[in-house]
Structure formats: C-alpha cells, structure tokens
Amino acid sequence: MQAANEEQAEFWSNSPSGANWLTFEEQMDEMLAPVLDLVLDRAGLQPGMRVLDIGCGTGASSVRAAESVGESGHVLAADFSQPFLDRAGQRATEKGLSNIDLQHADAQTHPFVEADRDAMISRFGVMFFEDTVAAFANMARALKPGGEMTFAAWGPLDRNPWFKTPHIIACARLGSPPVMDRNAPGPLAFHDRERVSGLLDRAGLTDIRVEQVPVSLRIRGTIEDCATLSTRIGPAARLIAYFEGDAEDVLVIQQGITKAFQQYALENTVEIPALINLFQARKSE
Numbered sequence: 001m002q003a004a005n006e007e008q009a010e011f012w013s014n015s016p017s018g019a020n021w022l023t024f025e026e027q028m029d030e031m032l033a034p035v036l037d038l039v040l041d042r043a044g045l046q047p048g049m050r051v052l053d054i055g056c057g058t059g060a061s062s063v064r065a066a067e068s069v070g071e072s073g074h075v076l077a078a079d080f081s082q083p084f085l086d087r088a089g090q091r092a093t094e095k096g097l098s099n100i101d102l103q104h105a106d107a108q109t110h111p112f113v114e115a116d117r118d119a120m121i122s123r124f125g126v127m128f129f130e131d132t133v134a135a136f137a138n139m140a141r142a143l144k145p146g147g148e149m150t151f152a153a154w155g156p157l158d159r160n161p162w163f164k165t166p167h168i169i170a171c172a173r174l175g176s177p178p179v180m181d182r183n184a185p186g187p188l189a190f191h192d193r194e195r196v197s198g199l200l201d202r203a204g205l206t207d208i209r210v211e212q213v214p215v216s217l218r219i220r221g222t223i224e225d226c227a228t229l230s231t232r233i234g235p236a237a238r239l240i241a242y243f244e245g246d247a248e249d250v251l252v253i254q255q256g257i258t259k260a261f262q263q264y265a266l267e268n269t270v271e272i273p274a275l276i277n278l279f280q281a282r283k284s285e
Contacts, residue, residue: 020232022058022087027219027229029060034215035152035276036061036123040068042211042278043150048072049118052142054107054151055079055125059088059100065121066097076117078103078110079125108135112142119143122151127189132196136203143283149205153190155212155275161261162217162272163188166236169256174243193277205281213278219270226270227257 021028029036039061045051045068056062056077066075077100079085085102092100103110108129120139129135139149157164171177183189190196193210200208219226230236231250236257240250264272 019083020237022083024229024232025058025087027221028233029058031217031219032060032123034217036064038213038215038276038278039121039123039150039152040064042280043119043121043148045069045073045119045121050116051075052112052117052120052139053077053125054120054122054139055128056084056088056102057081057123057125058084059091061121061123062088062100063091063095063097066092066100067095069099071099073099075100076103076112077101078105078107080104080106080128107139109138112138114141115144117142117144118147120147120149120151122149124152124154124187126151127153127187128185130185132189132199133202136200136205140203140205140283145283145285147283149200149279149281151279153196153277153279154188155277156191157188159273159275160188161264162230162274163235165260166230166234166253166257167239169260170231170236170239170245170253172256173249173252174239174245177239177242190277190279196277196279200279200281204284206284207280207282209280211278211280213276215274215276217272217274219272220268221270222268223258223261223265223270224254226261226265226272227254230254230257230261 045065047070049069051065051069053062053065053075056079062075062077077088082104085104089102108131120143154160197208197210231254236253261270264270
C-alpha cells in the first residue's frame with residue numbers, strides 16, 4: 001500500500017471511528033439507505049452479472065448487489081478493513097448468499113483479475129486513495145470492455161449539514177484542527193464534480209456522467225439519539241479524538257448538535273437533507 005492508504009486502512013480497521021461503525025451499523029445502514037438505493041438504481045444490476053464492490057464496509061451494498069445478480073452472478077466485496085470484511089461475511093452467511101467473495105485489498109494497487117467484472121459499485125468507498133487516478137485505472141482493469149462504474153460521494157460541505165453542523169459545533173468547543181486540502185483523501189474529497197470527472201478521464205474512462213441528487217438521511221429515534229450518533233461517527237467524532245475531548249466536551253457538543261438539528265426532527269425520526277454526487281463512467285470497448 002501507499003503510505004497514505006496505509007493510514008486509511010489503519011483508521012478504518014483500528015480507530016474508534018471504525019469500531020463505532022460496527023457498533024452503529026444498523027443506524028448507519030438505515031441512514032445511508034437512500035444513497036445505496038441510488039447507486040443500485042443507476043447501476044442497473046441484472047441476474048448473472050459479475051460485480052466489484054469497492055469499499056464494501058460491513059456488507060450492506062454487497063448483500064444487496066448479490067441479491068440483484070442472483071445465483072448465476074457474483075459479487076467481489078473489497079475493503080481496506082478486515083473487521084468490516086469479517087462482518088460482511090457474517091451478513092452474507094445470515095442471508096444464505098453463496099455468491100459473495102471477500103477481498104482484503106487496497107483497490108489502488110490490488111491485482112484484481114483483469115476484465116472479469118461487468119460493473120463496479122461503491123457507496124462512499126472510493127474517496128480515500130492517495131493516487132485516485134491510479135486507483136480508478138486499477139479498478140477499470142477489473143472491468144470487461146464496456147463495463148460501468150457507478151459510485152456515490154458526498155457533495156459540497158454547505159449542502160451536507162450532517163458533516164458541516166457537527167464540525168462547527170465541535171470546533172467551537174475544542175478548537176480548529178490544522179487546515180487540510182479540501183481534496184485530500186477523506187469523506188468529502190469528491191465534492192468537486194469537475195475535478196473528479198477529470199480524474200476519471202485521466203484514468204482512461206469514458207462516457208463520464210455526474211448527477212447531483214438530493215436525498216434525506218433518516219435517523220430513527222430522538223434528536224438526542226441523532227446527536228449521540230454524530231459524536232461517534234463523522235467530523236465531530238474525529239475532532240473529539242484529535243483533541244482528546246473528555247465526557248463534558250462530548251456532552252456540550254451533543255447539546256449543541258441537538259439544538260441545531262431540532263429543525264430536522266420528526267416524530268421518532270430525524271431527517272437531515274443531503275446532496276450526493278453520483279458518478280458513472282465506462283471502460284472503453
């Protein structure tokens with residue numbers, strides 16, 4: 001792995017945030033269900049297709065894809081994190097799916113079987129590579145001629161309060177972290193549609209399309225439950241870890257998020273607006 005990718009692998013495998021994703025898997029999968037629906041709708045998977053799922057996480061996308069392609073199809077689920085892959089394997093077993101294989105891999109460099117896959121999908125799994133052009137080119141090698149990539153990434157920060165609001169509130173309590181390149185590997189690295197389209201083009205992909213799609217992120221429970229989740233996963237969680245925030249810091253940040261997100265609260269749910277960048281591109285024939 002490249003050095004930066006090793007950092008990402010370490011973060012998702014061994015950090016509190018990675019562990020929290022496993023703990024709050026059900027809530028996160030429900031919250032991000034509209035994004036996965038979007039990816040699968042645009043990908044148009046059909047029975048018999050062979051699919052590569054990049055950044056499969058704990059397996060929600062791989063299970064859905066495997067169900068779509070049926071017993072005659074196949075899904076290769078790849079991720080940096082072995083704990084996530086272990087959980088993805090459990091979920092496949094629970095569903096009785098035998099058409100999923102798991103691959104612990106850095107998709108920037110892993111030697112996938114060439115021209116083996118009809119489609120590549122990803123729900124928020126491709127924004128973390130040190131060399132994105134190399135990563136896209138490597139994933140494209142796994143596609144058959146004419147095979148299509150379909151992946152979702154977060155849009156601009158200003159249109160995604162799930163990220164922006166907890167970050168602002170945590171900074172007010174703990175201070176601001178060092179300024180980072182907005183395009184550096186991370187959840188919001190693909191906010192700039194034009195830049196990412198250019199990276200896909202440089203990787204040799206064709207028929208590049210980008211769509212900005214508004215969705216609603218649904219968190220079941222009270223507004224306090226939503227605020228708690230915001231301090232376990234996401235920018236507030238990262239700032240709390242970075243500044244070694246204590247229990248009082250966490251409580252104050254949760255109270256601030258509760259107040260700010262009150263506008264999104266419904267009965268027994270919180271629905272937060274989001275803007276998703278949906279990318280599609282093909283391997284040349």
